[in-house]
Amino acid sequence: MRLKNRLEALRKEHGIKQEALADALAVSRQTISSLESGRYNPSITLAFKIARHFGLSIEDVFIYEEEGLL
Amino acid sequence: MKNPNSTKTYAAFAVLGFILFCAGVAFQIWPLGTEGIFVTSPSMLIGVGCGLMGGMTGAAIKYRDPAIYKKMKIEQKDERNELIRNKAKARVYDMMLIAQCAVIMIFALLNVGAAIVLVLTAVFVFFFLAQLYFIGRYNKEL
Numbered sequence: 001m002r003l004k005n006r007l008e009a010l011r012k013e014h015g016i017k018q019e020a021l022a023d024a025l026a027v028s029r030q031t032i033s034s035l036e037s038g039r040y041n042p043s044i045t046l047a048f049k050i051a052r053h054f055g056l057s058i059e060d061v062f063i064y065e066e067e068g069l070l
Numbered sequence: 071m072k073n074p075n076s077t078k079t080y081a082a083f084a085v086l087g088f089i090l091f092c093a094g095v096a097f098q099i100w101p102l103g104t105e106g107i108f109v110t111s112p113s114m115l116i117g118v119g120c121g122l123m124g125g126m127t128g129a130a131i132k133y134r135d136p137a138i139y140k141k142m143k144i145e146q147k148d149e150r151n152e153l154i155r156n157k158a159k160a161r162v163y164d165m166m167l168i169a170q171c172a173v174i175m176i177f178a179l180l181n182v183g184a185a186i187v188l189v190l191t192a193v194f195v196f197f198f199l200a201q202l203y204f205i206g207r208y209n210k211e212l
Contacts, residue, residue: 022144031150043149 002065008036010054010061025049080130087122090115163197170194 011021011032018036022029027046034040035050042050051058094115102108132142145151174190 026144026147028145028148028151031148034150040150046149 002067003041004038004063004065005035006061006063007032007050010056011036014054021053024053076133077130080126080133084123084126084130087119087124087126089119091119091123094119163201167194167197170197 011018016024018029018032022032025032025046031040031042035042047058047062051061054061094112094117097108097112097115101112131138133139170190171194174187174194177190178187
């Protein structure tokens with residue numbers, strides 16, 4: 001299972017820094033960094049918070065890829 | 071976010087810790103007696119005093135500055151940090167059980183006394199049963 005996301009691209013589109021996004025979502029800056037690099041998959045609550053922050057749906061931010069499927 | 075009452079309370083406990091530390095040092099230099107509690111209490115006072123002073127000074131500083139307090143709260147509640155903490159705790163728990171098993175075996179082989187081995191075994195069994203209890207509880211809750 002792979003979960004990719006467009007967080008970095010969205011953040012840069014909106015011209016906000018990792019610190020500002022972290023403050024807005026009440027998480028640490030390291031969490032934003034880990035999410036952007038794909039090292040950490042967020043909880044469903046945080047995924048909703050991120051999507052709502054950008055005014056999008058979860059599917060617009062996070063992309064689920066099943067391994068082995070063409 | 072600022073909580074002045076907490077700051078004052080923590081500062082008061084830090085001062086109490088310093089007083090205990092000073093009392094411990096004083097009783098170490100000028101002991102009140104030569105037996106029992108008079109021998110052990112100074113070291114305990116120093117230990118408790120230092121712990122209280124250090125912990126409460128940190129807490130007082132944390133609560134004094136609203137920005138630091140907010141940042142620390144976020145760091146504490148952050149889901150990734152929580153996951154990391156829980157993973158580390160789980161790892162340490164596994165290591166602790168193995169270490170405790172080893173200690174029980176070594177103590178039993180060294181013939182240090184049945185009481186010590188039995189107490190250590192009871193603690194080991196308690197942790198194991200507590201683990202089973204929490205597995206059952208979380209199975210019902212989640």
